[in-house]
Amino acid sequence: MPDLVLYTGPNCHLCDHAEEILKPLLLRQDIKMTKRDVSSDISLKKQYGLRVPVILVYGGIERDWPFTKFQIEKLLNHL
Numbered sequence: 001m002p003d004l005v006l007y008t009g010p011n012c013h014l015c016d017h018a019e020e021i022l023k024p025l026l027l028r029q030d031i032k033m034t035k036r037d038v039s040s041d042i043s044l045k046k047q048y049g050l051r052v053p054v055i056l057v058y059g060g061i062e063r064d065w066p067f068t069k070f071q072i073e074k075l076l077n078h079l
Helices: 013-028 042-048 069-077
Strands: 004-008 033-037 054-057 061-064
Touching: 004 013, 013 033, 013 069, 054 069, 061 069
Parallel strands: 004 033
Antiparallel strands: 004 054, 054 061
């Protein structure tokens, strides 16, 4: 199963909420999550700064917030 990247920002309560949604789903499917704070990289900040939280999964599929547990579960099941 592919890994997942969660793009976050500093002091982002939506990012914390997204992580809470993702953790049980990823654990169940044995998918590793990497968190990337976009504020630490100028190109990431330009690309994702106003959109965080954003998830990126294998194949370049991105999902911007808001997303639900069910939407992510469906996405992961179709990879």
